[in-house]
Amino acid sequence: MDDRAVLADALVEAARAGGLPAERVERVERLSGGASKESWGFVLIAPDGGETALVLRRQPPGKRFSSQGLSGMTVEAEVLRQAGRAGVPVPAVAFELPEGSPAGDGYAMARLAGETVGVRVLKDPSLAQAREALARQCGAVLARIHAMPIDPALGLVEHGARDALAALEERHRATGQARPVFEFALRWLDDNLPAEERRTFLHGDFRNGNLVVGPEGLRAVLDWELAHVGAPASDLAWICVNSWRFQRPDLAVGGFGTRDDLLAGYAEAGGSPVDPRELHAWEVFQTMNWGTMCAGGGRLFMDGARSVEGGMIARRSSETEFDLVRLLAPECEAWNAG
């Protein structure tokens, strides 16, 4: 039996164990090559012939969980359920893989129609109306995420602004690279990153690319594996990082909207007011955060984990240096020199 057949059988068994009427599984297909998780699409066929399109999200064997995020797939499934109960649009969890399942460690969720690829979210003509309201909707959804109760059973990682900054500096040091721009940003953050007034539930990776968008607007928020507890402004800033704006750097929120709309949507949905200076400081933080992830890939490449794609991602860290100097030294005369 090939891998797909093993996977299909394991999915039928897991669906039945989860109380779903399952006759067989068809159309098993690998979806994304996510950095740390695998996604597989499949259709669950009930004894009466009814079809349900689902997505399996699983941890490939041997890959470790990020120390920055959730501790496992069971926790991630529970986070999705809690987010759904809090009014956050998420795919419904259909069933989990039981322990020891040949399919691995993971869960199945509803397969939603809609666009997730960031560039296409910005370009698809059928999403033109959706884009107009999207920044405001993102603000509203972030407000609901930040209002989620923090369930101790989830064991969420918690860090405030200072811990987050120390961790970022440590990750930068671990690359072993001399980067005067990052050093400048760290010093600046040390002086300017406000201590959080409160800590809330955070999505941790809320950006264009992890949103499902349809013609009527935001359908769901995906990829919760980096959920943690910390400063709410950090979530609002991550979707403003220039690298997620693709061809529209002029639109700060994901390439589709303005910061004013994001913050207005956030406030309307009950989010505590965010000082624009605090948002700015977190944009600096998050820009360096992405840059440090790219730079870490450069270190891995030089240590022997070589690939063209990995090398090219490493060479993207300079785009974040560009964004950082634009954020931190916009008035510099050197911008005007030919």
Add this chain to the structure above:
Amino acid sequence: MQDDPPGALLLEEVARALKAGIAPGFQQHVAANAIALAQREDRLAAESHAQEAERLRGLLDRDGSLPELNFALAEAIRTGAITLSNAALREHLVRTTIEKLEVDQPNYPAFRAWKG
């Protein structure tokens, strides 16, 4: 100073990938971009590195290799020996970053938007 991995190592990886058989589509696109990056590095980096080293010698009042000078500048910023308000520092960082991006990603949308 251009980041790791240098263009020559990217080309090595492209050659390896081509021999192994490269999938059409995304992987080919990335490989073509890697070749173009290495070409820009070959054309531009020597001149920009020379200018960068000269600025660094002025800022730090010392000599050394380009990596040594960059480590020294990073350390001077970290310790506060050079403050963030230092205009020559800011100018150096802006110029160096522009030079890096001309090699790494001249089509980065925010960079293109700035150039107008």
